[in-house]
Amino acid sequence: MQKTASSSTLGPDGLDIAQSFFKPIQGASPPPPTSRSTKISVVGVGNVGMAIAQTILTQGLADEIALVDVNAEKLRGEMLDLQHAAAFLPRTKISASVDYSSTLASDLVIVTAGARQIPGESRLNLLQRNRALFSKMIPPLAAGSPETIMLIVSNPVDVLTYVAWKLSGFPSNRVIGSGTNLDSSRFRFLIADHLDLNAQDVQAYIIGEHGDSSVALWSSISVGGVPILSFLERQQIAYEKHTLEKIHREVVEGAYEVIRLKGYTSWAIGYSVASLARSILRDQRSIHPVSVLAKGFYGIDGGEPFLSLPAQLGRSGVLGVTNIHLTEDEAKQLQESAKTILEVQSQLGV
Numbered sequence: 021m022q023k024t025a026s027s028s029t030l031g032p033d034g035l036d037i038a039q040s041f042f043k044p045i046q047g048a049s050p051p052p053p054t055s056r057s058t059k060i061s062v063v064g065v066g067n068v069g070m071a072i073a074q075t076i077l078t079q080g081l082a083d084e085i086a087l088v089d090v091n092a093e094k095l096r097g098e099m100l101d102l103q104h105a106a107a108f109l110p111r112t113k114i115s116a117s118v119d120y121s122s123t124l125a126s127d128l129v130i131v132t133a134g135a136r137q138i139p140g141e142s143r144l145n146l147l148q149r150n151r152a153l154f155s156k157m158i159p160p161l162a163a164g165s166p167e168t169i170m171l172i173v174s175n176p177v178d179v180l181t182y183v184a185w186k187l188s189g190f191p192s193n194r195v196i197g198s199g200t201n202l203d204s205s206r207f208r209f210l211i212a213d214h215l216d217l218n219a220q221d222v223q224a225y226i227i228g229e230h231g232d233s234s235v236a237l238w239s240s241i242s243v244g245g246v247p248i249l250s251f252l253e254r255q256q257i258a259y260e261k262h263t264l265e266k267i268h269r270e271v272v273e274g275a276y277e278v279i280r281l282k283g284y285t286s287w288a289i290g291y292s293v294a295s296l297a298r299s300i301l302r303d304q305r306s307i308h309p310v311s312v313l314a315k316g317f318y319g320i321d322g323g324e325p326f327l328s329l330p331a332q333l334g335r336s337g338v339l340g341v342t343n344i345h346l347t348e349d350e351a352k353q354l355q356e357s358a359k360t361i362l363e364v365q366s367q368l369g370v
C-alpha cells in the first residue's frame with residue numbers, strides 16, 4: 021500500500037479555496053511562532069491499538085496520530101473511519117502506513133502489534149511469537165524517533181518491555197510497559213464496587229507482573245485519604261482475609277474472563293494507555309504502576325527485570341519510583357514476581 025497522507029486537503033486547489041473563504045483582518049499581527057505539535061504513533065491497529073487511538077483522539081492528546089500495521093486494508097479502513105469522525109473531535113491529523121518511517125519524530129510510540137491470547141492461554145505463552153515481531157519492529161521505530169518515549173502494550177508486556185529496551189538502545193527511563201496500570205484500575209473498580217464508592221476515590225496498587233504473579237498492595241489502600249485496613253481494624257469491623265484474596269483473584273482472572281466472553285480486551289486498556297500518554301506528554305508527574313527497570317528497588321537485586329512499580333511519569337518518561345511501604349509479605353511476593361519474569365527473560369538470549 022502507498023503511504024497514505026492524512027488527506028484533510030480539498031485537492032490541489034484546496035489552499036486557494038481556503039484562502040478565498042476568509043477575508044484577512046487588516047493590520048493583523050503575524051502569528052506567534054508555532055509550538056511544536058505532538059505526534060503519537062500507534063503500532064498495531066487491532067482491538068487494542070484502535071481503542072487506544074480512539075481514546076487519545078477523544079481526549080485531544082495529540083496533534084497527529086500515525087497508525088501503523090502490516091494489514092494494509094484494515095489499516096486504511098480504520099484511518100478513514102476515524103477521519104470521518106472529525107466533525108465531533110478535537111482537530112487531529114490522522115495518517116496510516118505500513119511503513120515504519122511514517123512514525124518519524126514521534127513524541128510517543130505505542131506498540132500494540134502482535135499475537136493475543138486465545139481463551140485460557142497465559143500472556144507468557146505469547147512470548148516467542150511477539151518477540152520475533154519486536155526484532156523487526158523496534159530497531160526501525162527507535163531509529164526514526166531517537167528522542168521518543170516507547171510505551172509497550174503487547175503481551176507479555178513486562179518481558180517485551182525488556183526486549184524493546186535492549187533492541188532500542190534507549191535509556192531505561194524512555195521505555196515503559198503499560199504494566200499493572202490496567203490491573204490497578206480493575207482492583208480499584210472491584211474495591212469501589214464492594215464498598216459502594218467512586219473508583220476514583222480509591223487509591224490502590226497492583227504491582228509486579230502484569231499477569232498471574234501480580235501483587236496486591238492491601239497495606240497501602242486508602243479511600244479519600246483514609247487507610248482502609250487500619251480504619252477497619254480501629255473500628256473493629258471484621259474483614260475476612262479470603263474476601264481480600266477473592267478480590268485480587270478477580271483482578272488476575274478479569275482479563276481471562278473478558279477474553280472468554282468477547283474474545284479480547286480493549287476498552288479498559290484504551291483508557292489505561294491514554295492516561296499514561298496524558299501523564300507523559302502533558303508532564304503531569306502523576307504516579308502510575310507501570311513496567312520499569314526494577315533492579316535496585318524493593319529488594320530486587322538480581323538481573324534486569326521489567327515489572328510494575330509505582331512510578332512518576334512526565335515528559336522525559338519515568339522520573340522516579342515511589343517508595344511505598346510494603347509489608348514483609350508484599351515485598352516477598354514482589355521479589356517472587358520478579359523471579360518469575362527473570363526466568364522467562366533468561367530464555368530469550370537478547
Ligand SMILES: NC(=O)C1=CN([C@@H]2O[C@H](COP(=O)(O)OP(=O)(O)OC[C@H]3O[C@@H](n4cnc5c(N)ncnc54)[C@H](O)[C@@H]3O)[C@@H](O)[C@H]2O)C=CC1
Nearest residue numbers: 064065066067068089090133134135136173174175284289
Ligand atoms: N498490556 C495490556 O494490558 C494488554 C495487552 N494486550 C496485548 O496487545 C496485543 C494486541 O492485542 P489485540 O489488539 O487484541 O490483537 P489484534 O489481533 O486485534 O491486533 C494485533 C494487530 O497487530 C498487527 N501486526 C502484526 N504484526 C505486525 C507488525 N509487524 N507491524 C505492525 N502491526 C502488526 C496485526 O495486523 C493486528 O492488526 C496482544 O499482544 C495482547 O495480548 C491486550 C490487552 C491488554
Ligand SMILES: CC(=O)C(=O)O
Nearest residue numbers: 143175202275285289
Ligand atoms: C489481555 C490483557 O493483558 C489484559 O486485558 O489484561
